[in-house]
Amino acid sequence: MQAESSTAPSDLQTLQRQIQDLTELYNKLQNLRQIPSALLTSISNDMPFIGQTRPEFQRLKEIGEDIRSSPIQEALLRAQDSLKNDGTEINSNPRRENRRRRRPPSPASPQPYISKAALEPRAFPPAAGNVQALSAEELIGYVKEYNLENKTKLQIWRRTADEPKTDLPSLLRFTIPDVVTVYISIGYHGGHGTILVENMAAFAPREKKAPHLQSEYTVYQNLSQQFARVLHSHPNISFQSAMSLLCSYELLFVDQCVGCGRVLSVEGHVPPVVRLWKDGEEGRWEPRHLTCRRDQ
Ligand SMILES: [Zn+2]
Structure with a gap:
């Protein structure tokens, strides 16, 4: 049994590996979300330091390559199949759930749903729609x-x-x-x-x-x-x-x-x-x- 597992990974091992790969990829993508704003400020404030943004582009490129790699593609396909075969309709992606719920309410729904995430404390008040950034x-x-x-x-x-x-x-x-x-x-x-x-x-x-x-x-x-x-x-x-x-x-x-x-x-x-x-x-x-x- 042991000899077998050292040569070919069991299905469980493969699944664990794939879950880990996808978790790492998810974390990388989350970090990536900060790049656009970081690029904007470094370009507008410090033109001479524009060269410092190269590592950010390099990171983008690397993550793109990661996503296209066959282990990740296999893991994504497996996840998709698993989701299709799952009849429970439990959505394990809270972010997507919140985004869907935050769409403007239709006129027929007087009580907009306030997601729990919106009630969590945040760094700043939500910008009131009519307040323009000061010039x-x-x-x-x-x-x-x-x-x-x-x-x-x-x-x-x-x-x-x-x-x-x-x-x-x-x-x-x-x-x-x-x-x-x-x-x-x-x-x-x-x-x-x-x-x-x-x-x-x-x-x-x-x-x-x-x-x-x-x-x-x-x-x-x-x-x-x-x-x-x-x-x-x-x-x-x-x-x-x-x-x-x-x-x-x-x-x-x-x-x-x-x-x-x-x-x-x-x-x-x-x-x-x-x-x-x-x-x-x-x-x-x-x-x-x-x-x-x-x-x-
Ligand atoms: Zn305290």
Whole structure:
């Protein structure tokens, strides 16, 4: 029996191998989904580094070859046959299921189905259909209006007093009095100069540090790192969405973590620096500690 299995793999072994191959391929394809946005930002922000996108194209090519290889093709055919012969109609692909359910409801169905996935917290509120990404020429108006409507403050920031004024400012300063100061670095993309948020660096209210430096305090360092993570995974997020996120920190030192119910984390004694958007009738930002966060 043993001798037999060492020469020709049993059907069970082949099946296990094929399941493993397809799982690996699925994971690779999931990673691939990040490439288009990564390409866009690296091309628009850093033309000289365009060569850095070559590995991404190489990965695309390799995965294409993987898919065409005969072991994967055999595994896919077997999976297809298995699905055809399966009378249970249990769909093991939740992603496809959700996409189908999210189609706009027909007029005859007044109660749209809200899938469970839509209720999971996410990094940003779903963009309201009528909100356009902010463009360069709208920025000054947006800042003025923001300051009229809010207690927190948004300013176009010049690094030095003699830095000339420009139509395309690259730095803004957001202030929640006595809580946090955030320097927002922005860039511009496309013909209308759509604003891209490149970086957000958090500092203590009275900390006198240049925007490109790092705060001396752990909580603000953690906050800056959290911003970097969010912007890295959502490189094309609108300026308005970034502002919505920033405004959610007004009670940074008061808000309790929805994960553990504490203000200060057990480890490190840091307030909840993570914010995840929870959909609902109103929708709200939920504070979490770094250690209590779920995947974003
Ligand atoms: Zn917590």
